[in-house]
Amino acid sequence: MKRSKPTDSSSKPKPPSPKRQTLGELQDLQRLMAKTVMRPLTPAAKMNPCWTDGTPTRNVVAGFIKPNDRLTAFERLQLYNRQYWFRLLDCFYEDYPGLRAVLGERKFTRLAREYFSACPSASFTMRNLGQFLVHFIESHPKLVAPENQLALDMARLEWAHIEAFDNAAETPITPDDMLDADPQSLRLGLQPYLTLLRLNYPLDDFLIAVRRDQGLRHEASNAMENQRKRLPNKFKNFQRSKTIYLAVHRHRNSVFYKRLRADQFALLTALREGSPLEKAFAKAVESGSAARFQPKQITKWFQDWSALGWFCHRVEAKSK
Amino acid sequence: MPANRFNAFTDYGVGIGLRIPHYKHIFEKKPVVDWFEIISENFMCDGGRPLEMLDKILEQYRVVQHGVSMYFGSAEKLNREHLKKLKQLVKRTQTPWVSDHLCWGSVDGRYTHDLLPMPYTFAAAKVTAQKIRETRDFLEVPIAVENVSSYAEFHVSEMTEWEFLTEVVERADCGILLDVNNIYVSSFNHGFDPFHYLNNIPAERVAQIHIAGHSKYRKYILDTHDHPVIDPVWKLYARALQLAGKTATLLEWDDHIPSFDEVHHEALKANRFIQQTETAIA
Numbered sequence: 289m290k291r292s293k294p295t296d297s298s299s300k301p302k303p304p305s306p307k308r309q310t311l312g313e314l315q316d317l318q319r320l321m322a323k324t325v326m327r328p329l330t331p332a333a334k335m336n337p338c339w340t341d342g343t344p345t346r347n348v349v350a351g352f353i354k355p356n357d358r359l360t361a362f363e364r365l366q367l368y369n370r371q372y373w374f375r376l377l378d379c380f381y382e383d384y385p386g387l388r389a390v391l392g393e394r395k396f397t398r399l400a401r402e403y404f405s406a407c408p409s410a411s412f413t414m415r416n417l418g419q420f421l422v423h424f425i426e427s428h429p430k431l432v433a434p435e436n437q438l439a440l441d442m443a444r445l446e447w448a449h450i451e452a453f454d455n456a457a458e459t460p461i462t463p464d465d466m467l468d469a470d471p472q473s474l475r476l477g478l479q480p481y482l483t484l485l486r487l488n489y490p491l492d493d494f495l496i497a498v499r500r501d502q503g504l505r506h507e508a509s510n511a512m513e514n515q516r517k518r519l520p521n522k523f524k525n526f527q528r529s530k531t532i533y534l535a536v537h538r539h540r541n542s543v544f545y546k547r548l549r550a551d552q553f554a555l556l557t558a559l560r561e562g563s564p565l566e567k568a569f570a571k572a573v574e575s576g577s578a579a580r581f582q583p584k585q586i587t588k589w590f591q592d593w594s595a596l597g598w599f600c601h602r603v604e605a606k607s608k
Numbered sequence: 609m610p611a612n613r614f615n616a617f618t619d620y621g622v623g624i625g626l627r628i629p630h631y632k633h634i635f636e637k638k639p640v641v642d643w644f645e646i647i648s649e650n651f652m653c654d655g656g657r658p659l660e661m662l663d664k665i666l667e668q669y670r671v672v673q674h675g676v677s678m679y680f681g682s683a684e685k686l687n688r689e690h691l692k693k694l695k696q697l698v699k700r701t702q703t704p705w706v707s708d709h710l711c712w713g714s715v716d717g718r719y720t721h722d723l724l725p726m727p728y729t730f731a732a733a734k735v736t737a738q739k740i741r742e743t744r745d746f747l748e749v750p751i752a753v754e755n756v757s758s759y760a761e762f763h764v765s766e767m768t769e770w771e772f773l774t775e776v777v778e779r780a781d782c783g784i785l786l787d788v789n790n791i792y793v794s795s796f797n798h799g800f801d802p803f804h805y806l807n808n809i810p811a812e813r814v815a816q817i818h819i820a821g822h823s824k825y826r827k828y829i830l831d832t833h834d835h836p837v838i839d840p841v842w843k844l845y846a847r848a849l850q851l852a853g854k855t856a857t858l859l860e861w862d863d864h865i866p867s868f869d870e871v872h873h874e875a876l877k878a879n880r881f882i883q884q885t886e887t888a889i890a
């Protein structure tokens with residue numbers, strides 16, 4: 289037989305236990321707090337006093353954060369708001385010294401603020417903070433005007449540097465592996481760490497100098513630094529428009545910028561896009577350097593690129 | 609309790625965080641260090657210099673993985689791709705246990721890259737513990753969760769921080785990475801007794817201890833990991849050892865990082881307290 293709980297008629301009625309938070313409420317609370325923490329700071333690096341709907345932010349924040357005897361709820365959350373922005377900006381400063389040099393501090397900081405407001409981090413690692421930057425600059429030209437093309441080129445180059453630093457390296461294909469292959473059907477992959485760039489400004493030497501000057505990512509760029517013992521002010525030519533072709537890659541775990549000829553760039557780009565070897569040659573010829581396009585020379589190129597480990601099996605081929 | 613099931617029955621001594629400015633010294637001088645703690649995320653890449661450096665370290669040193677982005681306390685589900693990457697690293701390092709923080713930091717796929725404080729509610733404890741269990745089952749190594757330092761508290765909280773920590777680790781049946789500096793920082797920011805905190809957590813679950821320095825301002829303390837450990841934090845450390853026994857200990861120094869020797873010397877001060885504890889037990 290079930291026994292009923294003893295009743296205590298002498299005790300006062302207990303206050304109803306406070307309503308417990310649900311999982312949905314937890315998620316709503318985290319959304320609200322994240323929104324507050326990620327909102328842009330004022331020019332004085334304070335939390336914005338005005339909420340998105342025009343009401344005072346302090347009222348919104350006081351709704352979910354407790355004050356203490358020294359700080360208001362607003363002041364407490366402001367610590368997180370400031371930390372969020374300082375952390376992102378620090379990382380952005382470190383990853384994009386070239387863009388900062390091109391745009392100047394004020395414009396760079398404004399770009400960063402607008403960029404992170406529109407494209408908050410979508411990755412567990414801050415390494416990927418800049419993954420949408422090139423696209424963002426393309427769609428927000430006013431933020432970098434009048435240095436539009438220069439800024440875009442630099443953002444591309446600096447993202448390629450990040451990719452070269454720690455992207456995967458597949459098992460390289462050697463020239464021997466290619467010997468018996470049919471050029472009509474052979475499709476080569478290029479290493480994931482290799483980026484091919486066509487730039488409108490000769491930014492490679494300039495960026496090397498800027499990075500050396502700022503001592504950034506020293507563990508990645510020693511090799512480049514050793515090549516160029518010059519000061520940034522000797523690289524003023526970067527602002528004169530001139531098309532260059534670059535392979536941004538990694539060799540023995542150091543990042544390098546290797547200049548390419550237009551036909552080399554066309555050939556490698558065609559390979560990356562999946563053209564078989566023979567078709568890629570044809571595209572390189574179309575790029576306008578046919579006169580200098582000798583078989584002996586092509587063999588030399590492939591030897592050099594293979595020695596650098598640039599070729600690998602194509603990912604689709606591997607997955608098949 | 610020098611070893612327990614939350615640190616895979618290891619008996620690690622006093623370690624320091626592996627930081628890039630110290631690489632040169634480590635590779636050239638090969639100093640004797642009990643173990644290094646690595647930030648998992650710094651090595652969850654696909655190739656290049658970071659993994660080369662890690663492999664060199666692993667040839668000579670014991671490494672334990674400490675993460676900053678699992679966000680066990682986020683209301684969302686675990687990210688399977690992230691876990692797969694983490695497991696690859698676990699296999700590489702052979703870490704005896706994996707630690708991360710009792711916090712949240714991402715929502716709807718957007719990351720704050722911060723260790724945000726939890727509302728201390730039963731719903732939060734339940735979802736957090738569930739994710740810790742899932743992570744442990746996937747990684748196949750013990751998990752220890754670290755108490756974070758915090759600057760804000762929620763109206764909605766239903767218990768104290770130490771009650772929440774206890775609720776989570778007991779539900780998850782996991783270990784604790786006890787950060788005594790974080791307890792000190794939060795005790796100042798929220799006005800509680802740090803020893804009361806220590807005395808009210810399940811000490812038998814402590815897998816590892818963190819010590820660190822911080823920055824004190826007039827109205828609050830920021831957990832900056834850029835100073836030596838202050839005396840009140842050493843006192844908390846001594847109490848933690850009394851309660852938990854000799855435990856793997858790690859000094860965190862993440863900003864304005866001094867020379868390797870200076871950091872290591874600061875960490876080794878912990879040995880004095882460990883010896884006192886062992887003497888007292890003997």
Ligand SMILES: [Fe+2]
Nearest residue numbers: 754787818860
């Ligand atoms: Fe810690």
